Amino acid sequence: MTGSEASPTFRLAYVPGVMPAKWVRIWNERLPDVPLDLMQVAAADASGVLRRGEADAAIVRLPVDRSYFHAIPLYTETTVVVVPKDHLVTAAEEVSLNDLADEVVLHPLDDVLGWERPPGLPAFERPATTADAIELVAAGVGVLVVPQSLARLHHRRDLTYRPVVDAPQSGVALSWPEEATTDLVEDFIGVVRGRTVNSTRGRSRPQQPEAEPVRKRSDAAGARRQPAAGGTAGRKARGGSDTAKAGRRGRPRRRS
Known part of the structure; x- marks a missing residue:
């Protein structure tokens, strides 16, 4: 695969009737530093434009020569x-x-x-x-x-x-020369297929720095955080004993 540096812009041809505006908008949002050049070509001329290298990819009408071109079907028209x-x-x-x-x-x-x-x-x-x-x-x-x-x-x-319910239909596809699958072509494939920005396919994205591992607390530190033996429990026990004593002190004496 050749690097995207060989093509500073992405050149997309499309045939009459195709509306690439949605894909162009997504491209501009994801790759604002790479201009996308559009060119409309006649349906019969699309393969020639790709063979001559005048476009990196094209949205064409099927069929295409599968011995030379890749093609990803996009939709079938009424x-x-x-x-x-x-x-x-x-x-x-x-x-x-x-x-x-x-x-x-x-x-x-x-x-x-x-x-x-x-x-x-x-x-x-x-x-x-x-x-x-x-x-x-x-x-x-x-x-x-x-x-x-x-x-x-x-x-x-x-x-x-x-x-017309029983007439032949026209399929529309994204096509490009098999030997010219550049990083930019992979990026546009991701756009038309609805891949997310963080998809592992297409242009390689810079990796995010890994978060520092959480340090495991040592046993000594854990021991320091534990309550001392007899601390709270001892206080509760003493509190309970004092209460019992107070109860005995408050008991009235029987008269003789």
Whole structure:
């Protein structure tokens, strides 16, 4: 493992739709002396950015090349269909792929769901990007099936979305080159996995000085603290004898 000194900053790439703000906040609280540089990259470009060493790690969409990259799955997204607000789909809380059989389902070139052919009717041509596909949905050309985070990213007031219960899903993971597992990468793994600051994994922390052992009291000292033989007990005994005598002295005499 290479030391963290090789990277004075931690460079984190992330794909569209991912919201790393919570992890960045925790990082800044724990490692205020190590800046975290964020860079957004297209989903298809994330692996290339890591291979070229332009980022130390990336939050990507699965799958990744496991022969080269480590990957820690973080969560799986809900898949939704984006439609105009007055579309018939909006009458239901959720839909299935069969409900889209008669719809023109757009298939952008940067699709992240990994299917060869979406359900429904194919569009005349494939939009170049998800953003372009959103514009076509707003124009009434078709509908779009995407991870929910992308639907939120490209939110428009005239569009809405509904979950698609049986559609492919997109998994999100933290990934980095296997041969570049630095101390800073280990630190960020601890952040996303919810490890505490004092976790034994990740960057080594300075050890706290050990408390001085409590000195055992010697027998002599203990003996000095013990009450002398007959001390308290003797006083109680004498007190009891005096009380008895006082009781006898106070007893009235019988008259003859």
